[in-house]
Amino acid sequence: MRIVGVEVRVLKPQEFVEEATRINVPAALIRIFTDKGVEGVTMLEESIYAEELVMKFRTARRWLRSVEDFIPLVGADPFDRERIEKSFWDQYFFQRSAPTVLCALDECLWDIAGKVLGMPIYKLIGAYRERIPAFASTQSYDRVEDYVRVAERCLEEGFKAIKIHPPRYWRKDIEVCRAVRETVGDDIVLMLDPFHAYARDEALKVGREIEKLDFYWYEDPLPTTDIEGLAYLCRKLDIQVLTGEDIHDLYGYAELITRGAADSLRCVDVNVGGITSMLKVAHLAEIFGMNCELHSWGHPWQQAAHLHVMLAIKNCRFFEMPFPVGIFDQGTKDVIRIDRDGYVHAPRKPGLGLDVDWDDIERRTIDVISYPERVS
Ligand SMILES: [Mg+2]
Incomplete structure (x- = not known):
């Protein structure tokens, strides 16, 4: 099984107002696709980090070609979490956003593993x-x-x-x-x-x-x-x-x-x-x-x-x-x-255990970024 791409949907922030409580939540839905049709899905609170994930996918091959041990995300086995993530961390440790971007990647990979094996994480x-x-x-x-x-x-x-x-x-x-x-x-x-x-x-x-x-x-x-x-x-x-x-x-x-x-x-x-x-x-x-x-x-x-x-x-x-x-x-x-x-x-469904409500997501999508382009 190989990773074939990533897609990020930047969502219109959701507002919640109730009595003294007021909250505005910006978010992005992240999907990582595999060649077997299984996809990992998660959400980040800040869409800017999700955009960075796509950017890093995009630059990984070109920018990091010289790094012998680097495993490009596209083409990697989604079950090689530790190898993918250590490589990512080694390359991006100096960036303030690295753990957040890594979080999106990690949770999608765990979601894929659970879905493939039919088990909650x-x-x-x-x-x-x-x-x-x-x-x-x-x-x-x-x-x-x-x-x-x-x-x-x-x-x-x-x-x-x-x-x-x-x-x-x-x-x-x-x-x-x-x-x-x-x-x-x-x-x-x-x-x-x-x-x-x-x-x-x-x-x-x-x-x-x-x-x-x-x-x-x-x-x-x-x-x-x-x-x-x-x-x-x-x-x-x-x-x-x-x-x-x-x-x-x-x-x-x-x-x-x-x-x-x-x-x-x-x-x-x-x-x-x-x-x-x-x-x-x-x-x-x-x-x-x-x-x-x-x-x-x-x-x-x-x-x-x-x-x-x-x-x-x-x-x-x-x-x-x-x-x-x-x-x-x-x-x-x-x-x-x-x-x-x-x-x-405990969640009962495989992976993270959440299905996407596509009506809600489609209604609130304001931008879609993917690598390679049009992967889904
Ligand atoms: Mg606290």
Whole structure:
């Protein structure tokens, strides 16, 4: 089996507006075609990266002809993932977009493998479980009462865990955390993710408050590059400090671990290079007795890619469900939802497990780029 081409559809951004929530999601659908008629499909949130994938296909042969070990993507066996991706990484490591472009490539290749073998990806990797509890992951809001309202809705919909993205002003964030704990009671798991908002002294104050409120994790209190500050917080606080979702290569994770700058890791497909790289990060964490909590915040393809990895590792506690549920849904009817106990279940279809809703995609396609031209 050989790869014969790639196609990218740049989509009109999808808007979602509901009460205090407003979101605009630009996206691109990526397809990798094979000579056996099986195609791998995924979606990226930023169409610009998907365009780069086509550009790199286009330039690969010409520009890299001199590199002896380089495997051109067109003509390669789609099952040679490690070889294709290592070659790609070696060539493009210096480019800021490399992990995101690699992510699109990797997820299409896994999708092809699953479809050819008739298996969901988590089974191909080696399943650990068939379901995982989810937490509702809130948007950021201005007012404390918005968080209270959203927390009530999360409970109504069956969530047993909620992660707060607070307004990112430390005093107000403490108010939000107190109000939400008061609203949901003691039995609901709570997490806080201020998304790198604090200075070290603020981060310590907030951390001590949410320890008293029995929060389960404290994510990204400081910039990920403030290794000394994160190590300081890890020493000072009992609550687990999570970081790493904006790290772009494995070396960055090694540094966080060896310098004691995280209690558990965070990881996202577009920043490390897809399913293959997320597995490497999760296994690295496992060696050090750490959890690796994956960031399944995004459209259904991105949620599915993370879910397959979660189902194939032990050291991850929760699936992250963007809230309001359905906010990022587009391009497919195979959406991920929780059951009445707050769990999400393994996808049953082969590959990533999502069929394209072509009516939706055709309606929203504003540009089609392919290599070779007119491959589909
Ligand atoms: Mg986060």
